[in-house]
Amino acid sequence: MRLSVREFEALARDRLPRYAYDFFAGGADDEVTLRANENAFTRLSLVPRVLRGHRERDLGTTLLGARIAVPVVLSPTAFHRLAHPEGERATARAAAAAGTVMIASMASTVPVGDIAKAGGDDLVLWLQIYVQPDARITRELVGRAEDAGCRALVVTVDSPVFGRRERDHRNGFHDLPPGMYCENMRDLGGQRGVRDIEMVAGLSWDHVDELAAMTGLPIVLKGLMHPADAVTAVAHGVSGLVVSNHGGRQLDTAAATIDVLAGVASAVGVPVLVDGGIRRGTDVVKALALGAAAVGIGRPVLWGLAARGGEGVSEVLALLREEIDRALALTGCASVHEVTSDLVREARC
Amino acid sequence: MRLSVREFEALARDRLPRYAYDFFAGGADDEVTLRANENAFTRLSLVPRVLRGHRERDLGTTLLGARIAVPVVLSPTAFHRLAHPEGERATARAAAAAGTVMIASMASTVPVGDIAKAGGDDLVLWLQIYVQPDARITRELVGRAEDAGCRALVVTVDSPVFGRRERDHRNGFHDLPPGMYCENMRDLGGQRGVRDIEMVAGLSWDHVDELAAMTGLPIVLKGLMHPADAVTAVAHGVSGLVVSNHGGRQLDTAAATIDVLAGVASAVGVPVLVDGGIRRGTDVVKALALGAAAVGIGRPVLWGLAARGGEGVSEVLALLREEIDRALALTGCASVHEVTSDLVREARC
Amino acid sequence: MRLSVREFEALARDRLPRYAYDFFAGGADDEVTLRANENAFTRLSLVPRVLRGHRERDLGTTLLGARIAVPVVLSPTAFHRLAHPEGERATARAAAAAGTVMIASMASTVPVGDIAKAGGDDLVLWLQIYVQPDARITRELVGRAEDAGCRALVVTVDSPVFGRRERDHRNGFHDLPPGMYCENMRDLGGQRGVRDIEMVAGLSWDHVDELAAMTGLPIVLKGLMHPADAVTAVAHGVSGLVVSNHGGRQLDTAAATIDVLAGVASAVGVPVLVDGGIRRGTDVVKALALGAAAVGIGRPVLWGLAARGGEGVSEVLALLREEIDRALALTGCASVHEVTSDLVREARC
Amino acid sequence: MRLSVREFEALARDRLPRYAYDFFAGGADDEVTLRANENAFTRLSLVPRVLRGHRERDLGTTLLGARIAVPVVLSPTAFHRLAHPEGERATARAAAAAGTVMIASMASTVPVGDIAKAGGDDLVLWLQIYVQPDARITRELVGRAEDAGCRALVVTVDSPVFGRRERDHRNGFHDLPPGMYCENMRDLGGQRGVRDIEMVAGLSWDHVDELAAMTGLPIVLKGLMHPADAVTAVAHGVSGLVVSNHGGRQLDTAAATIDVLAGVASAVGVPVLVDGGIRRGTDVVKALALGAAAVGIGRPVLWGLAARGGEGVSEVLALLREEIDRALALTGCASVHEVTSDLVREARC
Ligand SMILES: Cc1cc2nc3c(=O)[nH]c(=O)nc-3n(C[C@H](O)[C@H](O)[C@H](O)COP(=O)(O)O)c2cc1C
Ligand SMILES: Cc1cc2nc3c(=O)[nH]c(=O)nc-3n(C[C@H](O)[C@H](O)[C@H](O)COP(=O)(O)O)c2cc1C
Ligand SMILES: Cc1cc2nc3c(=O)[nH]c(=O)nc-3n(C[C@H](O)[C@H](O)[C@H](O)COP(=O)(O)O)c2cc1C
């Protein structure tokens, strides 16, 4: 068994063509935020508690009514078939086996219905959505999510326009290779074929309200960083938030997510997740200490998938599970709910 | 199209003779401030707002009564013909096309009148001035600025004496090559030929008052860093300020301009610009958030000019325009006036 | 004579097989805490006092009633025979000669009774204990400590589960080489042979109380980092504390010990020791200034032992003694009791 | 002419035998303080004032009644003949020519009387003294200082014991080469030959009082870092202080001098000098801003001397003079007395 998530990154780099690796690995502009997301964890220290041991730690928690076995969900990432022929199907199986939420990307290369089927009854599936300019298209996508049995919609709000990833430009990577498509965008609005996903520059709270009116599913906003927006989100009835800067792929020099998490989490009552740069069990414990209900991982899933398909994703999840378990034990926490803010302090730099 | 201003720097390095590249690139002494200007931006993080989108962003603003299309002006830099045979003419055309202010340097290698002509009616031209020991010379220069249709005078106050750029000493670069001259200094004071630009060690507020008495043009002070000086400047009737350390070419270890901007901007009511180390659209947004009315760029213009002449300058300006537009969209701002101070926070180092 | 403890590290690296060197040198996961322990000292500056000289400095102090000649004790480390054939016997002789406490590890490769004999009457010996799941085994170990004349029991509380040292996994180092055993674990519980040391995930304050009930020896808790736990420890009657993160071998990204020392020391009245990253006399003075009664060293002892057996350990201790003496002289302290908190300040980073 | 003091360092490294260069360059233990002294200046930024120009800057000031032309004195350094055959004679001539104070080291390789003669009437000479165990020896040294016309005694208080410079140990450098001696130590106490300089571990305020009773010369304490000691010093009637950590040669990890200067300077009314890491005119301005009456330089003098003898020292002083003049002009100060504390701020790191 691999010893760290980083080893999967190395394996993925070995196996993937350059353009694909770079698509997964890269960030916007100078990749300042990409690095900051990871480094910010190193600059937080843990102050463990002792002699509060329990024979076993309970890593489970509840998210929007669903019980999950580890406080780590799969953040939505595009194009899993670029990492492995089985694509999102393999990912779904691994998520189900690990007992956690998979947030399928709207830009998945397998349709959400097939992802759901591959995951089976055990999978808690959410669909991530970019609101489309034509509300009817959005509604149809929501319908597909409902039909697939998704239990929440995750609306990505950090992308009113595309961020610019220089690596993709340098590699000339602008389209999926032949035979791969954004399958959720197929045959929408009464037209055959695959539509492009569009960004809506005018994305606003009205869109959130409209979406809420379309569905009974709980709505989670992903890509929020500012406490004031968190408060507004709750006023608009959203059920959860993901503090995220899109893994450093949208606004470069955006703050590291872990550095703004506490501000957001303390401003609202709904569950707050965070993603960006989570690579170790101790990162997860730090996020919990700063108020996260759970964390999301993006690239680690893709690395696992590229390295060994669904098994790789399972290994990544198992590794993190084991690390979280150890970190909880070593900080004196019997469960994720016992992780308190005094366990974390800023490292003297 | 190039992906970043930095690529133009690389192109310029390739194309220019060493002494010319170094003249443009270098700073005073150990170049601590030169590096600090750039690095200080990386150490500021953005905290974006979401769901406040608008279909389009308005990048325009008004400076001293003139409408400009982007919040980026061309800071005055000497010797454009060292970068490209067309020199300041090419720069002027690019500035006009971009719809922004060009601050011509008193040390331009094309006379200000010809710069104005090259720029055409669309160009908002300001002339930068070093007050000369002989007031009659200064007055004549002011007259030339007025004749050329300049709409403001920018008095550089950070240079009572010359800073020492070690690169120029090592390269033995002390004079312009044959055939290039500081054309604004030609045939002044009733004497034929080109006078040297002199620094006035005794430069004082009296000089500012004297200059104000010579002209009806608004006066902008460039090179101010201290809030107390800003307050005095306003008391002396100046119309604007440029927070600047001369791109690290005068006083080495002077603070990074972005680090003193907020102190100056919050002390006065007149528009405050800032230059030094601006390389990305997000740098501009950070400056706006800290109180700048607009920013200035020095070296990026020279790199564009050296790389591809006027087209290069246009490309640099277009690139920044696009980056600012994207950064505004991604921080939830419909215009430069919506950029508020809470969008910026210090990165944990 | 060697000039620094670091030189012994280099000698040890040269002499030991890779797996053994790595076992001694390594830390958990990414070794963030391992490095932080050492680096944190560099980021503390000394502000010396002058003209308070004394012909000689008194380096002695009293720990749990025992007089020691230097404020440096030997922290418990496993497997000394891996460093040198004489193993803990050699270490004990060096500790006795230096007039300080040796805390023998429960995982020593020489039985505690033999360590005591090797050390002789001068040695102040304490035994470190991992509470075992079966209380009878623990009691038997306590009995062996008492029989050996140990004057305190040090209960390691930072290890309810094993930390993961990646170096050991990569080197395939999981067991002692043939002929070496954890001798304290031999023939326990009425069974012949050597039992494995077990970690108790459920380790709790009850275990501390139980242990206290088993023996009249003072109890010291090792591995505490949080002030709240320190207060609880005193309420449970413990006689001393060692602020420790197990040399970065258990919970990675745990805070550097020197950074949490003052918080713990100021919360309680019992003597507080600290270990982790102590490599210089000035490190010791800083620890004293922040409230430590004395410090512990782990790896430096192993390096000395690997380099030159017992003589090496003696050299390491003599070197530190000399450095502490010099540091006290140069900070104007006649004894370890004169080291006050104003001698230390954070270095500007 | 050289462009920076650093260039002299490079020249010295080229010319000197390794052991001599290392003796001059080295610091105690890990040389943390040696580097910190220099780096701390980079982490202070200047916030210049503008439009307060004067045709000329007055660099002069008064120290203990003597007028000096630049706010830079020569800190005492041992063994100038190791740098250049003319040794301290050459240094004295350069100091006199520059119009500043030379603090001759007690460990000079030319007797203080001859230094005075070489310097001539213009030289303001002070003698640095290590109090000797035998008060009669100290008194005799004081007599020699008086006879030589010294105008102050500088008592070094940071050296109750020797610091350990590892470079000297590695180079086996423990004695001066044949033919060079600490000439001030010759024929003292009625005995022929050269005595060793001894450190007095018991150095105390009594020694200062004793010394004051021996002479009418003003006494300056060198090597003070703590405000409390500064206050005591004034109570003992000293006339000035040098904040110094002996150039990082005594207590390693001592704070950078510039970081403790303001604390000391604001605690007392007597003139406070500072040395350690001064390499640029801006460093001097920063020290003045933080309360120094003047600064001292150690190694730069030795580099100049090694590079080009007395001329080299003159060049170093001229270079610094020019840099200070420029720095004053560029910060808007007409004299060293106009340098105020608001000119300095911490750089964001
Ligand atoms: C290759 C890639 C594709 C992504 N695609 C999407 C997407 O389609 N929708 C979305 O909301 N976020 C997307 N993200 C962002 C992730 O959901 C998540 O915020 C980010 O990856 C977290 O950072 P990490 O990769 O450091 O764990 C993508 C990220 C990556 C790396
Ligand atoms: C090559 C060069 C020449 C310059 N010449 C002038 C000048 O003639 N007058 C002036 O006020 N500033 C001059 N500056 C300073 C610029 O106006 C501006 O403050 C600086 O370049 C901003 O920093 P940046 O280059 O990092 O954008 C010059 C800068 C450079 C790099
Ligand atoms: C090789 C090694 C073995 C160790 N074994 C033990 C042990 O058996 N029991 C224990 O409480 N601590 C053990 N420790 C931790 C030390 O007691 C001590 O906390 C740590 O080494 C201090 O850090 P330093 O090595 O930087 O001085 C061990 C440390 C090392 C390096």
Ligand SMILES: Cc1cc2nc3c(=O)[nH]c(=O)nc-3n(C[C@H](O)[C@H](O)[C@H](O)COP(=O)(O)O)c2cc1C
């Ligand atoms: C080679 C050398 C010899 C020194 N000798 C003495 C000395 O004899 N007496 C003394 O008080 N300080 C001595 N010092 C310390 C200097 O006076 C001064 O504090 C230090 O050099 C200042 O730091 P700088 O070298 O970075 O300028 C010496 C320093 C050096 C580098």
